[in-house]
Amino acid sequence: MTSPNIPTLSPATAVPPPGERFNIAQHLLAANAGRPGKAAFIDDVGTLRYGQLDERVRRLAAGLRAMGLKREERVLLLMQDTTDWPVAFLGAIYAGLVPVAVNTLLTVDDYAYMLEHSRAQAVLVSGAQLPALVSAMVKSDHEVQRVIVSRPQAPLHGAPSEASPLHAAPAEASQQPAEVEFEAFVNAQAPLAKPAATRADDPGFWLYSSGSTGRPKGTVHSHANPYWTCELYGKAILGLTETDVCFSAAKLFFAYGLGNGLTFPMSVGATTLLMPERPTPDAVFKRWLGQVGAGHGPQGAAPRPPEGDSAAWGGPAPLKPTVFFGAPTGFAGMLAAPNLPAARDVSLRLVSSAGEALPAELGERFKRHFGVDIIDGIGSTEMLHIYLSNQPGRVRYGSTGWPVPGYDIELRGEVSEGVEARAAVPDGEPGNHYVRGPSAALMYWGNREKSRETFQGGWTKSGDKYVLNADGSYTYSGRGDDMLKVSGIYVSPFEVEATLVMHPAVLEAAVIGVTDAEGLTKTKVFVVLKAGSHASEHELKLFVKEKLAPYKYPRQIEFVDDLPKTATGKIQRFKLREREQSAARPASTTDGSPRGRGPASGGPALDPQAPTR
Numbered sequence: 001m002t003s004p005n006i007p008t009l010s011p012a013t014a015v016p017p018p019g020e021r022f023n024i025a026q027h028l029l030a031a032n033a034g035r036p037g038k039a040a041f042i043d044d045v046g047t048l049r050y051g052q053l054d055e056r057v058r059r060l061a062a063g064l065r066a067m068g069l070k071r072e073e074r075v076l077l078l079m080q081d082t083t084d085w086p087v088a089f090l091g092a093i094y095a096g097l098v099p100v101a102v103n104t105l106l107t108v109d110d111y112a113y114m115l116e117h118s119r120a121q122a123v124l125v126s127g128a129q130l131p132a133l134v135s136a137m138v139k140s141d142h143e144v145q146r147v148i149v150s151r152p153q154a155p156l157h158g159a160p161s162e163a164s165p166l167h168a169a170p171a172e173a174s175q176q177p178a179e180v181e182f183e184a185f186v187n188a189q190a191p192l193a194k195p196a197a198t199r200a201d202d203p204g205f206w207l208y209s210s211g212s213t214g215r216p217k218g219t220v221h222s223h224a225n226p227y228w229t230c231e232l233y234g235k236a237i238l239g240l241t242e243t244d245v246c247f248s249a250a251k252l253f254f255a256y257g258l259g260n261g262l263t264f265p266m267s268v269g270a271t272t273l274l275m276p277e278r279p280t281p282d283a284v285f286k287r288w289l290g291q292v293g294a295g296h297g298p299q300g301a302a303p304r305p306p307e308g309d310s311a312a313w314g315g316p317a318p319l320k321p322t323v324f325f326g327a328p329t330g331f332a333g334m335l336a337a338p339n340l341p342a343a344r345d346v347s348l349r350l351v352s353s354a355g356e357a358l359p360a361e362l363g364e365r366f367k368r369h370f371g372v373d374i375i376d377g378i379g380s381t382e383m384l385h386i387y388l389s390n391q392p393g394r395v396r397y398g399s400t401g402w403p404v405p406g407y408d409i410e411l412r413g414e415v416s417e418g419v420e421a422r423a424a425v426p427d428g429e430p431g432n433h434y435v436r437g438p439s440a441a442l443m444y445w446g447n448r449e450k451s452r453e454t455f456q457g458g459w460t461k462s463g464d465k466y467v468l469n470a471d472g473s474y475t476y477s478g479r480g481d482d483m484l485k486v487s488g489i490y491v492s493p494f495e496v497e498a499t500l501v502m503h504p505a506v507l508e509a510a511v512i513g514v515t516d517a518e519g520l521t522k523t524k525v526f527v528v529l530k531a532g533s534h535a536s537e538h539e540l541k542l543f544v545k546e547k548l549a550p551y552k553y554p555r556q557i558e559f560v561d562d563l564p565k566t567a568t569g570k571i572q573r574f575k576l577r578e579r580e581q582s583a584a585r586p587a588s589t590t591d592g593s594p595r596g597r598g599p600a601s602g603g604p605a606l607d608p609q610a611p612t613r
Helices: 024-030 050-066 084-094 108-118 127-139 182-187 224-235 255-268 281-288 328-336 360-370 448-454 493-500 537-547 573-582
Strands: 039-042 047-049 074-078 098-101 122-126 146-150 178-181 203-208 218-222 245-248 271-273 323-326 350-353 374-379 386-389 408-416 419-421 431-436 459-468 474-479 484-486 489-491 506-515 521-529 556-559
Touching: 024 050, 024 084, 024 224, 024 255, 039 050, 047 050, 050 084, 050 182, 074 084, 074 108, 074 127, 084 098, 084 122, 084 146, 084 182, 084 203, 084 255, 108 127, 108 218, 122 127, 127 146, 146 182, 178 182, 203 224, 218 224, 224 255, 224 386, 245 255, 255 271, 255 323, 281 323, 281 328, 323 328, 328 360, 328 506, 350 360, 360 374, 408 459, 448 459, 474 493, 484 506, 484 521, 489 493, 493 506, 493 521, 493 537, 506 573, 537 556
Parallel strands: 039 271, 074 098, 074 122, 098 203, 122 146, 146 178, 245 271, 245 323, 323 350, 350 374, 521 556
Antiparallel strands: 039 047, 203 218, 374 386, 408 419, 408 431, 431 459, 459 474, 484 489, 506 521
């Protein structure tokens, strides 16, 4: 079943495609050639203006070229969100290389695998991540020639003493490649005059998907893909403008964060606030209130702008974001925080959510407090950004909204257990969710089987299940492998979870299927309560029964202090299932007694996932 695009918006065909010769780094830099003095990126140390960004990108590109790196060779980016991140990412692309942006919260084993899998020839790394990288290189059969360190925290290994930091002993001379400081590397070369003569469909960059099981997949995106997400979503749906100040809790190494914090703002000449640390409620609130950034951080001050510049141009006045990109886990933590800012103290005009489906109750509570809707949508690493979304002025809480013009959605049924058919899905029934659009990845690097399974003749398999509503919007039903069949009827874990978090005492919930004594599947939920809150198992069961069909209520409830999550904040239900299979303890509290806990305002980090659900 395919839903029509929203008729009130211009069709995607009205957006001119990028030319055959196209370099996304050059495209974004050229879009801001007329605003060299405006703040492009601001972190805790200072401000990087568009003119400075252009020069530094081209200098770094020249340095990578001077190393002898060739077109489409990979360079790994293991960097915190600072003003050096966009320089590294765009500089590599400008040079015709392929940056591979990786999560800073992974393990040494993960990095060892990525070094070998990508065959990266150089690594750009933040000083805080350097020890993990060094350990990963020791464990891997890597091909790294040079390590370029942003904001080092200790003396560097093998740093060349000559005037040029580009000349050092080759990597083969020792197990550990020479390290060079980022600033010295950038300043050692004159700016590269012209970008590499790349084409729109050439590989532009990789992002590693963060699958809940198995090795991460190297997802290859073309130069054109960010162009399409900027035009079709950043501009057409979100309506971002030059006057906006964007702030994303999702990091730049995520597909969601890359659009939120780099390509979207640059496509319209907006300003981005970057935050290197994890987005706890306290850290987010400080940025919302203008207490950090533009030189207000502890490490230094930003240069002052020309006389008369406004705050949006990186002026001395604290910058408050006008646009915030978050995820449901983060919004739940913030709304539960005792120091939640008042609406009058923030400048938010637009708030976006992705990474997992937004429970209606969370969106409604946020709207009541701040007077601003949360625009919930779904995207994926494979599609680069959001393609199914609510819209400013058209929000249906509890749904993921309507297809973004330029993308088609299809729900596929099953003719038998596990066998799909491109047949109509009955009204109100969940179907396997597929998407077709211009920003789809080229492939998973070195993984033909998974590539063929996911990218199917123009359609991309999301792995989600959705229900098509009468108004053309879609409601999330869960991951395909998370759906439960209870008493012969499908139960959406997300529906039960979304209902439970409506209870005033519940912070988070995760539903899995468990087998009872008769071998039948029943629902079990793991519940995290808010700080200082109390609720019994009996109370929560009644709460769900009052709001959902009787067969959907959880048969078992276990109160826990926290839920297992990926490094990016997504609940790992498979770990809960594994735990149940191996556990030799009671499945729930024997007396139904209440428990209470929850995060303080500076508590657990709110890292959202690249917009996969």
